[in-house]
Amino acid sequence: MDSDDESEAVHSVFNTVSQEGGKIFEQREILQIDYVPSENRIVGRDEQIEKVAGEIGPIVVGQPPNSIIIYGKTGCGKSLVAKHVSKIAREEAENRGVKLATGYVNCQQAKGNSDALSKYGRAINPPESGVKFPTRGISENEYFERVWSVLNEFYDAAIIVLDEVDKLNNDDLLMALSRAGEDGSVDVPIGVIAVSNKINYRDKMSERTKSSFGHNEFIFEPYDADQIREILQNRTDAFADGVLDDGVIPRAAALSAKEHGDARKAMRLLRYAGDQANKENAERVKESHLTDARASAEVDRLLELISGLPPHSKHVLLALANLTKNHPDREWFRTVRVREIYLEVCDRSGADPLSAERTRQLLNELCFLEVAGSRRGTGEGKGHYSQYTLLWDADIVLTLGN
Numbered sequence: 441m442d443s444d445d446e447s448e449a450v451h452s453v454f455n456t457v458s459q460e461g462g463k464i465f466e467q468r469e470i471l472q473i474d475y476v477p478s479e480n481r482i483v484g485r486d487e488q489i490e491k492v493a494g495e496i497g498p499i500v501v502g503q504p505p506n507s508i509i510i511y512g513k514t515g516c517g518k519s520l521v522a523k524h525v526s527k528i529a530r531e532e533a534e535n536r537g538v539k540l541a542t543g544y545v546n547c548q549q550a551k552g553n554s555d556a557l558s559k560y561g562r563a564i565n566p567p568e569s570g571v572k573f574p575t576r577g578i579s580e581n582e583y584f585e586r587v588w589s590v591l592n593e594f595y596d597a598a599i600i601v602l603d604e605v606d607k608l609n610n611d612d613l614l615m616a617l618s619r620a621g622e623d624g625s626v627d628v629p630i631g632v633i634a635v636s637n638k639i640n641y642r643d644k645m646s647e648r649t650k651s652s653f654g655h656n657e658f659i660f661e662p663y664d665a666d667q668i669r670e671i672l673q674n675r676t677d678a679f680a681d682g683v684l685d686d687g688v689i690p691r692a693a694a695l696s697a698k699e700h701g702d703a704r705k706a707m708r709l710l711r712y713a714g715d716q717a718n719k720e721n722a723e724r725v726k727e728s729h730l731t732d733a734r735a736s737a738e739v740d741r742l743l744e745l746i747s748g749l750p751p752h753s754k755h756v757l758l759a760l761a762n763l764t765k766n767h768p769d770r771e772w773f774r775t776v777r778v779r780e781i782y783l784e785v786c787d788r789s790g791a792d793p794l795s796a797e798r799t800r801q802l803l804n805e806l807c808f809l810e811v812a813g814s815r816r817g818t819g820e821g822k823g824h825y826s827q828y829t830l831l832w833d834a835d836i837v838l839t840l841g842n
């Protein structure tokens with residue numbers, strides 16, 4: 441392809457798409473959500489980096505470290521800090537003549553414990569090793585054996601980052617890894633850095649795993665407006681020189697801090713504002729572009745939340761959205777009311793409705809995902825009942841669901 445090709449799009453709907461990202465962006469990828477900033481661009485997490493490094497620290501001299509678990513809402517820098525600490529630990533260990541294996545596994549992308557182990561095995565397996573980590577076909581035990589053999593033969597110590605650890609079916613892997621050194625399965629010390637955005641994951645852990653992680657739990661708070669402003673300010677080289685109006689970043693930061701404190705979403709908002717300016721063929725990104733960007737960001741956020749839901753959860757959500765839309769004077773609805781509309785939604789979509797009890801459970805799951813909210817009400821002599829409210833714009837939900 442000719443990179444100087446300035447030819448017009450064949451289809452006018454693609455007119456605003458260009459290799460360079462239009463007039464507005466210089467390096468749009470800097471605002472992509474998977475872009476990992478270099479260490480001098482990690483904002484406001486010095487204290488957390490120090491604490492995590494403090495617990496995992498002994499590993500750099502080949503001594504057993506403390507395994508840790510980091511909790512916090514989405515986009516508050518958990519994975520970034522975990523990856524960063526494991527990277528600098530590897531550099532420090534190398535500096536001290538210790539061979540440290542480091543590997544990162546996102547458990548959401550792993551199909552269970554065996555797959556997570558296999559991914560870790562492949563991440564640390566040196567080219568000269570004869571050990572194979574097939575994607576399937578061997579037992580979980582065999583994966584363990586192979587990981588141990590690679591560690592024993594090629595390394596002095598190991599760190600494993602298990603991101604979204606709550607997505608594994610159980611905590612067996614967490615426990616096996618954090619206890620491996622003690623129970624003699626492997627000759628090198630292992631440090632586990634587990635990451636989860638479900639604070640109540642702790643309740644699902646067995647007592648033994650809890651005691652392995654002891655008091656080494658860190659909770660990362662969402663970012664405040666100043667921190668988000670600095671994070672965004674550090675990414676302005678995504679834009680062409682001088683195209684960003686002065687008020688855009690402070691406003692994007694203020695909105696993001698108020699709504700979620702999530703760095704990833706804040707970057708997405710800024711990127712969408714740039715896209716919006718491009719679409720309008722504007723010379724500059726203005727605060728007004730944030731308004732449209734917010735609508736797109738909201739849709740994306742909700743899509744992310746509900747994308748993995750089974751059909752009946754979506755039917756229940758649609759029922760709540762319909763109620764909300766049709767009763768602008770009311771916010772809260774009792775389970776029975778939601779169920780009535782749910783039955784209509786099922787009827788329309790030709791689905792067999794689930795039981796009343798199951799409907800209630802699905803409503804509670806929507807609350808857990810922060811798509812809906814719940815409260816207890818007291819009836820006149822009728823005891824307690826639950827009420828639900830939609831935490832999202834009903835129109836957005838209905839557009840996505842229909």
Ligand SMILES: Nc1ncnc2c1ncn2[C@@H]1O[C@H](COP(=O)(O)OP(=O)(O)OP(=O)(O)O)[C@@H](O)[C@H]1O
Nearest residue numbers: 475481482483514515516517518519520637703704
């Ligand atoms: N302190 C920070 N400084 C600079 N950029 C940051 C910071 N925190 C987060 N980011 C940006 O936001 C992105 C998302 O952060 P990260 O993956 O660490 O979130 P998380 O807390 O692990 O969230 P999730 O639970 O959704 O995975 C990072 O890749 C990075 O681009």
